Amino acid sequence: MMEERLKTVLAQVLDIPSQAINDETAPATVASWDSLKQMQIMLAIEDEFGVQFSDEQIHELQSFPAIRQALSALQKK
Amino acid sequence: MMNGYGLSFHHFGLAVRTPVRAVHFAGALGYNLSAPLLDVSQNVNLIWCTHPSMPAIEIIFPTETAGPLASVLQKSDSLIYHLCYECSDIGQSIENMIGGGERVVQIVPPTPAPLFDGREVAFVLIKGFGVVELVRASS
Numbered sequence: 671m672m673e674e675r676l677k678t679v680l681a682q683v684l685d686i687p688s689q690a691i692n693d694e695t696a697p698a699t700v701a702s703w704d705s706l707k708q709m710q711i712m713l714a715i716e717d718e719f720g721v722q723f724s725d726e727q728i729h730e731l732q733s734f735p736a737i738r739q740a741l742s743a744l745q746k747k
Numbered sequence: 748m749m750n751g752y753g754l755s756f757h758h759f760g761l762a763v764r765t766p767v768r769a770v771h772f773a774g775a776l777g778y779n780l781s782a783p784l785l786d787v788s789q790n791v792n793l794i795w796c797t798h799p800s801m802p803a804i805e806i807i808f809p810t811e812t813a814g815p816l817a818s819v820l821q822k823s824d825s826l827i828y829h830l831c832y833e834c835s836d837i838g839q840s841i842e843n844m845i846g847g848g849e850r851v852v853q854i855v856p857p858t859p860a861p862l863f864d865g866r867e868v869a870f871v872l873i874k875g876f877g878v879v880e881l882v883r884a885s886s
Contacts, residue, residue: 716850
């Protein structure tokens with residue numbers, strides 16, 4: 671459930687189909703995923719899940735699996 | 748006039764795919780336009796536009812290599828990309844904004860800007876507002 675919601679957020683920000691998001695999804699595989707989109711993704715996830723990432727996480731979590739893992743850890747706190 | 752965050756408006760940042768039409772329009776409005784300037788640190792080209800009675804505009808357009816405007820200009824050939832505010836202390840202003848309840852994410856840390864005689868500029872994303880450039884005031 672969380673994974674599907676996360677995919678939806680990424681899909682909306684990156685303007686790609688959520689079905690296209692998988693463990694390979696990252697700036698290297700999505701042309702629209704640049705530094706500004708990176709921040710927009712992370713802030714949109716904060717809104718969707720009611721969490722807050724550190725500034726380092728906002729810059730460094732640059733793949734779908736990395737974001738999923740960090741989000742999962744935040745939700746367990 | 749400064750405000751609670753120690754900011755005063757400085758200019759609009761207008762991102763365009765190519766500058767020809769924007770230059771023509773600004774010129775017709777009576778703006779004085781600088782020669783194009785390559786900002787190597789940001790990997791963008793800049794044209795600085797000033798006017799005796801209208802807000803300054805920074806026309807920003809891509810270099811030949813991928814830069815920060817790629818996604819900004821993905822769906823539009825021109826748009827206001829950022830608002831710039833001047834402040835006496837960039838770090839302090841960011842702290843003031845965070846203290847005021849803003850969600851602030853640093854995009855580019857304070858860096859000397861050739862367009863402003865080497866004064867430091869920083870870029871931040873203000874959640875719910877957008878990209879803001881902060882330029883340190885002349886001392």
